[in-house]
Amino acid sequence: MTTDTVDTQPRDNPGSHPEPGLLDNFREDIVHVQPTLAGMPVLWVRRERIVDLLRHLKEQPAPFNMLYDLSAVDERLRSHRHGLPDSDFTVFYHLLSVERNEDLILKVALREDDLSVPSVTSVFANANWYEREIWDMYGVGVSGHPHLQRILMPPTWHGHPLRKDYPARATEFDPYTLTVEGQDVEQEAMRFDPEAWGMQRERDGAEFMFLNLGPNHPSAHGAFRLVLQLDGEEVVDCVPDIGYHHRGAEKMAERQSWHSFIPYTDRIDYTGGVMNNLPYVLAVEKLAGIEVPDRVKTIRVMMAEMFRINSHLLFLGTYLQDLGAMSPVFYTFSDRQRAYEVIEGITGFRMHPAWYRIGGVAQDLPQGWEKLVQGFLDWMPPRLREYEKAMMENALVRERTRHVAAFNTAEALEWGVTGPNLRATGCNFDLRKQRPYSGYENFDFEVPLAENGDVFDRGQLRIDEMRQSLRIIQQCVNHMPAGDYKADHPLTTPPPRERMLQHIETLITHFLQVSWGPVLKPNESLQMVEATKGINSYYLTSDGNTMSYRTRIRTPSFPHLQQIPAVMRGGFVPDLIAHLGSIDFVMADVDR
Amino acid sequence: MSWWTPELAAIVWAMFQALVILLGAVLLGAALTVVERRLLGLWQDRHGPNRVGPFGTMQLVADMLKIFFKEDWIPPFADRPLFVLAPIIAFASLLLSFVIIPITPGWGVADMHIGLLFFFAMAGVNVYAVLLGGWSSGNKYALLGAMRASAQTLSYEVFMGLSLMGVVALAGSFNMRDIVNAQEGFWFIIPQFFGFATFFIAGVAVTHRHPFDQPEAEQELADGYHVEYSGMKFGMFFIGEYVGMVLISALIVTLFFGGWHGPWLPPILWFALKTGFFLVLFILLRAALPRPRYDRVMNFGWKVCLPLTLINLLATGAVMLLIGS
DSSP: OOGGGSOOSOOOOTTOSOOTTTTGGGGGGEEEEEOOBSSSOEEEEOGGGHHHHHHHHHTSSSOOOEEEEEEEEEOTTOOOOTTOOOOSEEEEEEEEETTTTEEEEEEEEEBTTBOEEEOOTTTOTTHHHHHHHHHHHHOOEEETOTTOOOSSSOTTOOSOTTSTTSOOSGGGSOOOOOOHHHHHHHHHHHSOOGGGGTOOSEETTEEOEEEEEOSSOTTSSSSOEEEEEEETTEEEEEEEEOOTTOOOHHHHHTTSBTTTTHHHHHTTSTTSGGGTHHHHHHHHHHHHTOOOOHHHHHHHHHHHHHHHHHHHHHHHHHHHHHTTOOSHHHHHHHHHHHHHHHHHHHHSOSSOOOOEEBTEESSOOOTTHHHHHHHHHHHHHHHHHHHIIIIITOHHHHHHHTTSSOOOHHHHHHTTOOTHHHHTTTOOOOHHHHSOOTTGGGOOOOOOOOSSOSHHHHHHHHHHHHHHHHHHHHHHHHTOOOSOSBOOSTTOBSOOSTTTTTOHHHHHHHHHHHHTOOOOOSEEEEEEEEOSSSEEEEEEEEOSSSBEEEEEEEOSHHHHHHTHHHHHTTOBHHHHHHHHHHHOOOHHHHHO | OOSOOHHHHHHHHHHHHHHHHHHHHHHHHHHHHHHHHHHHHHHTTSOOSOOSSGGGTTHHHHHHHHHHHSOOOOOTTSOHHHHHHHHHHHHHHHHHGGGGOOOSSSOOSOOOTTHHHHHHHHHHHHHHHHHHHHHHTTOHHHHHHHHHHHHHHHHHHHHHHHHHHHHHHHHTOSOHHHHHHHTSSSOTTTTTHHHHHHHHHHHHHHTTOTTSOTTTOHHHHTTGGGTTOOHHHHHHHHHHHHHHHHHHHHHHHHHHSOTTOOSSSOHHHHHHHHHHHHHHHHHHHHHHOOOOOHHHHHHIIIIIIHHHHHHHHHHHHHHHHHHHO
C-alpha cells in the first residue's frame, strides 16, 4: 500500500459537531469544524475569543469543567491539511464535561510570525503547566501567563524540542561535553529564587526556610523536586519542579513506525505495563479502521487489569511506607511477584511486556493459562483483607490519613485530577463504565467511590479497586471467547504469519509492514483509557505515513503533581509526604 | 606478695567487671544491628543478610570492617568541633549509663546511691548529641531533625523521670540494687503498670526508635540529624542507638521485672532473657507500626503520658500512706 492509494479526505463522522445551541453566541468565532476520528467535536476557533469561549463552556448548566489537555502541533511539515485553516502552529484545548460525559476540542491556528496565545489560567487553573509546556516544547508564547518558564527542559536549554526543525537524534547534534564552568552554570540555574515565584523570604521578621525536597529524596518517588517554603514544619507554599525524567517520548513517536513505538508506551507509566499499550493501539486501530476480535479485547482487558492490580499493590506498599510503616511494602512486593509470574507466563516479560499489537496481541494465551491466573485470583482476596486489617484499620494510619490533604470534586476537576484520586472525592467517573472500550461494557463490576477525598480515601479506594479488578479477571477466565488473537485486516502488524508462506501477496504485505511499518490514512484519532493512575490518552495525528506526525500523550500524573501546592498550603511536612504517597504518581508518567 | 592486698584485688576485679560489661554492651549493640535485620527479614517474608558466613553470622564482622575503612568525611560547610563532638556524646552518654545497671547479685560496675538520677542526667546529655549533630551539619534536613529531637526529648524526658518515681517510692531508694532487691517478692510491674507503660514509651522516644524516630524519619527528613555523617562517626550514632536500646531494655528489666530474680535459672540468664525479650519488642515495634505525625507525638506526651504519670505517682503515694498508717 502506497500513499497515493490512501483516501486522503477524512470523512465526516457522527459526533463531529457540537450540540446545537451550545455555541450559538460564538458562531462567527468558529472558523472550521474538523472531521476526525477523535470521537468528539474538533472546532477551529479564533484566537482572540478562546478565553471567552472556554469561560462560556465552563459556565454552562452542565459545564465543561475540566481542562483535560492542552498542547500544540507544529503544522509546518504536514502535507494533508485538506480544508483546515492555515496554520503553522496549532494549539488545542481539550475540554471534558463529567456531567454530560462529553468532550470538545478547540483548536487555535497560529502564524509563525505571531506565535502567541492568551493565557487561559484565569479560567482553568491547571492550564498553567500545560501553557508552560507549549512554550517549552514549541516556543509558543502565552500572554498573561503568571510564570512562563520552561517546565520539562532545563532553564539553560536552547531551542524548542517538539518543533519539526529540531533534530530528534543525538547523531544530529555535536557530541555533548560538560566543562567545569558549564556545570557551574547548570548548577546555578537550579538555584531556587523565591522572588521569581512571588514568594516572601520572611514574615514578621522571621525568615522562612526554603527546603529542596528532591530531586533525590526517599519520598519523592523518582526524580521529582519540590521546593518548600517552611515556617517551622508548616508548608507555607511549595513549588513542584519536574522534567528530570523527561525522555522526549512524544518526539520519539515522530520517528518510530506506528508499530515500533509500542515499547516506548510501556515506559510512560512504567508501573502500568501493557495498560500503556492499550490507549495507543486503540487509537492506532481507529486510524487504521481495525475491529479486533472479541478474544483480543478480552485478553487485553485481562492483562490490563493484571497490571492495574500490580500497580495498585506497588502504590499500597509505598503509600504505607511513606506513612512510616516499614513492612507492608515487602508483603505487597511478594504479591506483585505472584502477579509477575502470571504476566511472565503469558507475555514472556515482566515490567514492560510491550505485548499488544496493532490489531491484536503478540501471542495467543499459552496452554494452562487459566490455572495460572486462577492461582493468583485465589491468592489475592485474603491478602487484601489482611492489608485492611493490619493497616487501613490501624489507629495510627487513620490518624495520619483521615482529613489530611483533602480536596473536593470541584477542586479535583479544576486541577484536572482523574482516576482513583477523583473518585475518592465521590465523583463517579470511570471511563470503563462511562465510555466503555475494549469490551468493558460486557463485564460486571462496580466503581468504588469514597467521600472525603483525603489520603485515607485514596488508599482505601485502591484496595477496593483491586477487588473489582480481580472480579473482572475472574470473568475473563470464566468466559474467554474463542477466536483469533489478531484481527484479519491488512494493517494488522505484524500480519498473521500462518498464510504468509503460501501467498506472495501476503508475503509482500508482511514484508512491508515489518520493514517499513503500516501506512495509516491521514486523520486524527484519540483514545482515552482508565489507566492505573487516572485517565491516560493518546492523541494521534497521521499524515499518511509510516510514522505518526504528532503523538500527544496525556498522562494523569502531570496534573496531579500540579495540584500539590493548592492542596498542601498550610499543611505539615509529614502531611505532605503522606499526600505524595497517596497521589500515586511515577515521574516517567509526568515527564514522558 | 605484700602488694596484693584484698583492696587491690577488689579494684582489679571491679575493673575487670567494668571492662566485660563495657565490651558486652558495645558488642551486643553492634550485634543487634544484624539481629534486627535478620528478625525484620523473618517478619517481612524475606531472608535478610544471610550470605556472610553460616546463616549470615559473620555479617557483623563484614559491617564493622567496612565502616572502619570508610572515608571519614566532614562536610566543608559543617561546624567542625561540634560535628566531631556530637557522635562522641551520642555514643558515650548512653554507654556511661550502664554503670548503674546491676546485672547479677555480684556483677555491676558502680553501686551508686543516686543510680537512677545518673541515668536521667546521661539521657539529658544525650539530647545534645542530636542537637549539636543536627545543628553543626549545616544541612536543612539535619536542622529539622534536631528541632524535632529537642522538642520530642523535652516532652518525653519530663514524664520519663516522673514515671519512675513510683518505683523509687516503693523501693525507697534511687539505688538500683535496692530496687532489684525490693522486687524479690513481687515485680514492680504489678503495682506500677502505668509507670512501666509510660517509661517504655519514653524509652522508645529517648532512643529515637520507631515509631518515635521523628528526628530521623527517613521518609520525611531523609535520615534527619545524621544525614551528613559517614564512616565511623555515623557508626557511633548508629551503634549508640542500639546501645540505647540495650540500656532501656536493661532498665525496664531492673526497674519493673525484678532484674536477675527468677526461679531455677542462674541470675545472669534471667537477666539476659528478660533483656532480650524487650530488645525483640523494640524491633517488633519497628516492623509493625507506622509513624505518627510528630506534633501528635508531642500532644500524646503532654496530654496523655504526663497526666498519667502524675496520677500514678499520686496514687502510689496515697496507697503507701494508707498501708504505712
